[in-house]
Amino acid sequence: MKRPVLWLALLGVLGIVSLSCGPAAPDGQETPPGETSETLSSEELSSEAMDDAEFARNCKVTCTGKTSSGADCGVVGFGSTTFLGGCSKACRFARRDADAKAATYGCQLWDCSEICR
Structure with missing residues (x-):
């Protein structure tokens, strides 16, 4: 009898166990309390993307300098940030990019200008 x-x-x-691993509830059924299924409309998604894009910054650093032979050289560096970055951070990335390019070209940078949007 025990068997x-x-x-x-x-x-x-x-x-x-198999019931808990079953398929999701159909769209017509309500979700149980404690579970949320938040869906965003395409307008809400695009407005969130626009909000993030408003805070993104792009910076372009244009530098001039001289090579070891005395010839003039120019380097352009680009940097960008996403949601939490400002112009100073984007331009810092752009300056690093310009420095790295200058090193590969053998250019010693003298003067740089920044444009941030």
Whole structure:
């Protein structure tokens, strides 16, 4: 008599586990309390993307300098930030980019100008 009870209990546990791993509820059914399924409309998604784009900054650093042979050289560096970056951070990235390019060209930078948007 103990063996059938054990099998019944095991099958009951497997049944409960398989129910929790089943497919999601159809669209017509309400979600149980405590679960949220927030969907955003395309207008809300585009407005969120626009909000993030408003805070993004792009910087262009244009530098002039001289090579070891005395010839003039110019380097342009680009930098950008996303949501939490300002112009100073974007221009810092752009200056690093310009410095790296100048090193590969053998150019010693003298003067740089920044444009940030």
